[in-house]
Structure formats: C-alpha cells, structure tokens
Amino acid sequence: MLEERAKRERFLAQGAALAAACRKCEIGSQRRNSVYGEGDPCASLMVIGEGPGETEDLLGRPFVGRAGQLLDKMLAAIGFAREEVYICNTVKCRPTIPGPRGPKNRAPDLNEMANCRPFLDEQIEIVRPRVILALGAPAAKSFLGREFQITKMRGRWYEGPVGIPLMVTFHPAYVLRQTGGEVTAVKRMVWADLKAVRAKLDEPPPERPVEQAALFDAP
Numbered sequence: 001m002l003e004e005r006a007k008r009e010r011f012l013a014q015g016a017a018l019a020a021a022c023r024k025c026e027i028g029s030q031r032r033n034s035v036y037g038e039g040d041p042c043a044s045l046m047v048i049g050e051g052p053g054e055t056e057d058l059l060g061r062p063f064v065g066r067a068g069q070l071l072d073k074m075l076a077a078i079g080f081a082r083e084e085v086y087i088c089n090t091v092k093c094r095p096t097i098p099g100p101r102g103p104k105n106r107a108p109d110l111n112e113m114a115n116c117r118p119f120l121d122e123q124i125e126i127v128r129p130r131v132i133l134a135l136g137a138p139a140a141k142s143f144l145g146r147e148f149q150i151t152k153m154r155g156r157w158y159e160g161p162v163g164i165p166l167m168v169t170f171h172p173a174y175v176l177r178q179t180g181g182e183v184t185a186v187k188r189m190v191w192a193d194l195k196a197v198r199a200k201l202d203e204p205p206p207e208r209p210v211e212q213a214a215l216f217d218a219p
Contacts, residue, residue: 131167
C-alpha cells in the first residue's frame with residue numbers, strides 16, 4: 001500500500017506541475033498560483049468544487065477560505081478529517097471579473113472547464129475514489145450537463161466518471177450567503193446529502209475483477 005500511495009503521489013505531483021505551466025486560458029496568466037488539489041491520494045471520497053477563490057489563489061491550495069472552513073466542518077460531521085479525502089476543483093486557476101476593488105470571483109466558463117478537464121479526469125483516474133461529492137452547480141454541470149438544476153436535482157445518486165457514484169450538494173460558499181430561515185433549510189438539505197455519502201461509503205466496497213496482469217504475477 002505504501003508503494004501504491006507513493007506512486008499516486010508522484011503522478012499527482014506531475015499533474016500539478018503540468019497544470020502550473022498551463023496557459024490555455026486567459027485566467028492562467030492572471031492568477032497568482034494554480035490550485036491543483038490536495039489530500040489523500042488513496043482517498044475513498046473525492047470532493048470537487050468549481051474553482052479557486054481569492055484565498056486559494058494566494059496560497060495555491062483548494063478550499064482554504066471561509067468556504068473551506070465550512071467544508072472542513074461538513075467533512076468532520078460524517079467522520080472525515082480533511083487529510084483523509086482528496087479535494088480539488090473543475091478548474092485549477094481562479095476565474096475572475098473586474099470589480100471596483102479589484103478582481104471578483106466568478107464561475108468558470110465552458111471553455112475554461114473544457115481546457116482543465118484533462119487535469120480533473122487524470123486526478124479521478126489516479127485517486128480512484130469510491131464516491132465523488134460535487135459542490136455547487138458549475139461542478140455538477142461539468143459532469144451532468146448544462147441542464148442540471150441544483151435546487152431540483154441535488155441529493156440523488158448519479159453515475160459519475162468511470163462509473164463512480166456521484167452526489168451533488170450545495171457549495172459551502174452558497175450556504176454562507178444564506179440568511180434568515182433559508183440557512184436552516186439549506187443546511188438541512190446539505191446534511192441529508194452528506195449522510196447519503198456516508199451511508200454509501202459504509203457499504204461493502206464492490207469486488208473488482210481480477211486483472212489479467214495480476215494472474216501472471218501470481219506465484
């Protein structure tokens with residue numbers, strides 16, 4: 001297992017270096033740091049958001065601002081430390097629009113997500129999680145199509161990349177923007193989604209077919 005972990009860490013480091021060198025999108029030249037991803041390369045749960053924000057862009061790490069603090073609490077509620085999952089985004093550079101006090105966050109556009117998709121697909125292939133949790137509509141649409149409506153279609157299981165079970169819930173930043181009675185309602189829905197993820201991960205893992213190469217390696 002240690003050898004497998006080291007191999008995955010090496011592959012992820014190579015992917016991070018390629019992402020850092022990428023300039024396919026304009027935001028690649030505007031950002032401070034690329035934000036590739038971090039966490040356990042052998043994680044059973046992969047969490048995927050839409051894109052880095054200001055703090056993430058500054059530090060080069062995903063989900064380290066206020067939304068990241070809430071994500072840590074969400075994960076802890078279902079028994080995970082942050083270090084036990086793998087966390088990344090659909091795009092590796094911060095998408096922005098001009099604002100009166102400097103650049104403001106925005107959702108990544110289709111071209112940006114398409115350009116970054118090989119990096120994300122590679123991360124999924126390397127980590128091979130048992131469950132993917134997509135946070136927010138942009139992340140969900142990157143897997144399920146442009147017609148996905150998070151308020152109507154979150155909270156159910158979908159088939160994600162390479163058949164991995166995919167759950168969609170609200171982005172922590174969205175939760176933080178709610179006020180009044182909406183906060184309680186949104187938190188209740190997120191909690192239901194998180195419990196479903198925990199229950200799925202508590203199921204016995206499916207048996208993997210024996211690969212042909214493994215047969216020849218047997219004594």
